[in-house]
Amino acid sequence: MKLSAQYTKVNFIITISVLVLTGVVYYGTINYIANRELDRNLVGEIDEIEEYIETYHKLPQSSDFEQDQFTFTATNDKEVKQVFFNAAYRNQRNGKSEAGRAVITWVTFNGTNYKMEIVLSKESTENLVQVILMITLALIVILLIILAIANRFVLDGLWKPFYQILANLREFSVTEERAHAVAGIKVDEFKELNEAVITMSSRAKSDYQNLKAFTENASHEMMTPIAVITSKLDTLIQDESLQQDQYAQINDIYSAASRLSKLNQSLLLLVKIENDLLRDIEPINLQDIIAERAHQFNELLLSKNISLVQRLNDVEVSVSKYLIEILINNLFTNAIRHNVPFGMIRIELKKNKLLFQNTGVDKMPLNPKEIFERFQKGKASEGTGLGLTIAHNICKQYGWRLTYYFEDPLHTFQIDF
Amino acid sequence: MKLLIVEDEQPLRESIERYFTGDGVICESCSDLRTAVEKVDLYKYDCILLDIGLADGDGFTLLRHLQRERKDEGVLIISARNSLDDKLMGLNLGADDYLTKPFHLAELKARVSAIFRRKSFNSNNTLRYEEIEVNLPAREVEVNGNQITLTRKEYDMLLYLIANKGKVISKNAIAEHLWGDETDLIDSFDFIYTHIKNIRKKLMDAANKDYIRSVYGVGYKFL
Numbered sequence: 001m002k003l004s005a006q007y008t009k010v011n012f013i014i015t016i017s018v019l020v021l022t023g024v025v026y027y028g029t030i031n032y033i034a035n036r037e038l039d040r041n042l043v044g045e046i047d048e049i050e051e052y053i054e055t056y057h058k059l060p061q062s063s064d065f066e067q068d069q070f071t072f073t074a075t076n077d078k079e080v081k082q083v084f085f086n087a088a089y090r091n092q093r094n095g096k097s098e099a100g101r102a103v104i105t106w107v108t109f110n111g112t113n114y115k116m117e118i119v120l121s122k123e124s125t126e127n128l129v130q131v132i133l134m135i136t137l138a139l140i141v142i143l144l145i146i147l148a149i150a151n152r153f154v155l156d157g158l159w160k161p162f163y164q165i166l167a168n169l170r171e172f173s174v175t176e177e178r179a180h181a182v183a184g185i186k187v188d189e190f191k192e193l194n195e196a197v198i199t200m201s202s203r204a205k206s207d208y209q210n211l212k213a214f215t216e217n218a219s220h221e222m223m224t225p226i227a228v229i230t231s232k233l234d235t236l237i238q239d240e241s242l243q244q245d246q247y248a249q250i251n252d253i254y255s256a257a258s259r260l261s262k263l264n265q266s267l268l269l270l271v272k273i274e275n276d277l278l279r280d281i282e283p284i285n286l287q288d289i290i291a292e293r294a295h296q297f298n299e300l301l302l303s304k305n306i307s308l309v310q311r312l313n314d315v316e317v318s319v320s321k322y323l324i325e326i327l328i329n330n331l332f333t334n335a336i337r338h339n340v341p342f343g344m345i346r347i348e349l350k351k352n353k354l355l356f357q358n359t360g361v362d363k364m365p366l367n368p369k370e371i372f373e374r375f376q377k378g379k380a381s382e383g384t385g386l387g388l389t390i391a392h393n394i395c396k397q398y399g400w401r402l403t404y405y406f407e408d409p410l411h412t413f414q415i416d417f
Numbered sequence: 418m419k420l421l422i423v424e425d426e427q428p429l430r431e432s433i434e435r436y437f438t439g440d441g442v443i444c445e446s447c448s449d450l451r452t453a454v455e456k457v458d459l460y461k462y463d464c465i466l467l468d469i470g471l472a473d474g475d476g477f478t479l480l481r482h483l484q485r486e487r488k489d490e491g492v493l494i495i496s497a498r499n500s501l502d503d504k505l506m507g508l509n510l511g512a513d514d515y516l517t518k519p520f521h522l523a524e525l526k527a528r529v530s531a532i533f534r535r536k537s538f539n540s541n542n543t544l545r546y547e548e549i550e551v552n553l554p555a556r557e558v559e560v561n562g563n564q565i566t567l568t569r570k571e572y573d574m575l576l577y578l579i580a581n582k583g584k585v586i587s588k589n590a591i592a593e594h595l596w597g598d599e600t601d602l603i604d605s606f607d608f609i610y611t612h613i614k615n616i617r618k619k620l621m622d623a624a625n626k627d628y629i630r631s632v633y634g635v636g637y638k639f640l
Contacts, residue, residue, distance in 0.1 A: 223497040224426050227519035231432035234522040237585045237635050238436075247635040254589040261519050265499060280501070299570075299608065322501065 004155040011147055019140045023133065030132060034125035038101040039084045045070075045118050046082075046105055053109055072107075072114040089121045098123045161190040165197055172201055174208040175274055216271045219264045226264070229257045259384070266386035269326070270374075273393045278320045286324070286349060287312045293328050294347075297336065305342045312349040317417065319398055327394045330387040331356045331413055337383060338362070338411070346410065352417050357410035365406030372402070418533055419461070422446035423453040423476065424468040424495065433466065436522040437529070440583060450474040454482055462490050463536065464529050467512070469496040469503060480510035491532040495520065521590035527580040546579045548624045560623035570595055571616050578616075578629070578639035587636040613637055 001009075049070065052060045059072050069090065082105045089100025099122040107114050164182045181198055185191045233254055237247070272278055290312060301308055317324070335345045335358035343359035370376045372392040377385035391413075395402040401416045420437055424430040425448045434444045445460075447453050450473045457465070457479070469476040476494060483490060492512040496503060499517040507515050513532045516525060534544065534553070544551040550559045556572055558565050567575060577594055578586065588606050595609075617629045630638045 220497050223518040224429070227497075228426060228428045228432070230519045231429055231436075231522050234587065234590065235432045235435055237587055237632070240585070240632065242633075244633045247633040251588075251635055254587055257519065258589055258593070268499065278501070303608070 004151055004159060007155065008148065008151040011151065012144060015143060015147060016140065019136065019143070023136045023140075026132060026136060027129060030125075030129050034122070034128070035084070035101060038120055038122060038125065039103070041120055042084065042101065042103040042118055043082075045120070046103065046116070049116070049118075050107060053107060057109075059109060059114070070116060070118040072116055074112050075106075075115045076113065086122075087119050089119045089123075091121070091123075099126050158187065161185040161187065161194065165190065165194050169197060172204075174204050212271050212275065215267055219268045219271075222264050223261070226257055226261050229253070230261075233257070263384045263386070266384045266390060269390055270386065270393060273323070273390065273397055276397065278323055280320045280322065281318050282321060283316050283318050284321055284324055286315045286317055286328075286354070289324055289328050290347060290349060293325075293332055297332055300336060301345070304336070304339065306336065306339050307342075307344045309344060309346045310348075312347065313351065315349055315351060315354075315417075317398075323394050323397070327391050330391040333383070334358075334387055334391075334413070335411075354415040354417070356413040357407070359409050360411045362411075363409060366404065366411065368404045371404050418442045418463045420444045420529070421453070421456060421460075421462045421465045421490075423448075423450075423465065423471070423479065425449065425471050426468075432522065433525065436584070437526065448472070450476070450478055453479050457483065457488065457490065458486070464491040464493060464532055466525070466529070467492055467494050469494055469498065469507070477506060477510055480507065480512055484511050489536070491529075491536045493525075493528055493532060495525070521587065521593060523577070523581045523584065523586045523590040524594055526584070527577050527594070530580040544576070544579065546582065548626070549575075549579070549620070549628075551576065551579070560620060563623050565619045565623050567616065567619065568612075571612055571619075574612055575616055578637070582639045585632045585636050585638045591636070 049060055060070075082103055084101065084103050087100050087102035089098045090096075091098050100119045101122050102117055102119040104115060104117050107116050161182055161184075168182065182194050185194055233250055236242075237250060242250075290310070294308060294310060298308075332345075335356055338360045339345065339358050340361055345359075346355070346357040348355040348357075372388050374389045375385040376388075377383055392402050395415055403414050403416075405412050405414070418441060420442060422430055422433050422437075422444060424433065424446070427448065430446050430448065434446050438444045445456065445462075447456060448471075450471050453465075453467075453471075456462075465479075467476040467479060476496075480492060483492070494504075494507045494512045494515045495518060496507075496515065497518045504515045513535070514528050516528060542553050544553060548561045551557070552559070558567055558572065558575065573595060574591065577591065588609050591609050592606070595612075613629060613631075617627065620626070620628050628640055630640060632638055
């Protein structure tokens, strides 16, 4: 639930309960005041009737006191305290029953005790209470509407910088140079949040830059020692007094040095792609590149008895020739390396997509999430484990999407231009 | 052929010197830019092997110096940086070739030989080794006056072997020369074996001499 919705909910509950409580207290208070007023009127009535009896020495008729209704009942009871209570009042004009206030009291006339009951209409006060109740209700409704509108516009407006900062954070990438400042924030808290985000992201970026610089420097620095190893081996094998098993060991060192050098070159290439250092973009005919590569790999395909099916259209892209060659090369290499003898490779080039499909040792789909990760490679693979990562990053560089899926029995790599 | 090696990594410098010395090649070497400039001012070299990253400045300075002095020494840059910009800059400043570390000495020698061939004034575009005569522009090979047909890879391999004659060349070096980046992909040694067998047979048929000797499992030697 959104914060503003949550806030509005709590706000509504509190507002409604406070208003309802106020209404109840209001109602009670007004009722009490109204009753007291009526009771006072009733006492006045009693005085008037007593005066009447004293003056005229007879019990009054209802018609003598127009608005009041009273009854006299002879009783033997002793005089008790006056009792005020709510009672029904019969409106004489329309015969309807209304709310009323009554009092019971005793008068003595001609030696007889009379219980006297007087009823007054409460209609007007009742109306007043109702009006107050309506006003209160209307107030509640208006208040709620205003609250809803205020929450919607004011709160959303207030939280806008927050959502902008959030969107920035979502889009944050250590590789991007873009600054993540949100301008024109008036709320202090969000200002601080924004500053914290900017500080954090620039720190992350600079850490990442340092790491990249480190990778690049380390890789470069490693090239010279590897060159020394290789050159020493080249010198060593000139000594023909060596024994066969010594040559075998030299061979192992050769391949280790060669792998080390390839790994280094791949890491450097990754850094270069990520740093966007290869900007020699030119129009390249993809069909030509693929055909040329296919020709180069022909010898290899023949030796492994892999058949190559090509369905290429004339497609031109604007890219770095160096990178596109690496991309095609890596896809080709991958398709050959994981292939089986008498397997097949299918390449399809259309206007908006390129497919590389190959039969493979694995008859199961590979994990498409892990396949482009660094150093993810099959146990039997002789590669550096960076080939597909490089391919993926090259595609990313040009805004293409490289995806993997398994279309039995073909492992498929698809690039959407 | 007189060679100047400018490289600050001492073990590497020694290896190169040792590999190149002999068979009519004289090597001189130094480890810093200052000495290198002094040497090129004093002596004439056929080819300079130049490391870009030197302790007292980059190798480009020497290239600029050579350009200023209008010297026509062949220059092969050997650099730890596999950077397109460096490569283009080097070639623009008059370098003849650019080789990235790490490299095989055999590859270095083949490249230096190519530079030397291009630079030498008696370049009649043929390369001669005993009975073998290679017409470089036409990519044709004659043995004892009889033309032999080689595939593209066999031809490349023969040039490579001739450039490194008398040396044991590792199979790794041959594989990297012929296939470059794809080396790790292939059972390249089997391919090399096949190519060597074919070249050997073709030379044998034409010259009645076995030029190539296999050195245990490690490589081959062109005699």
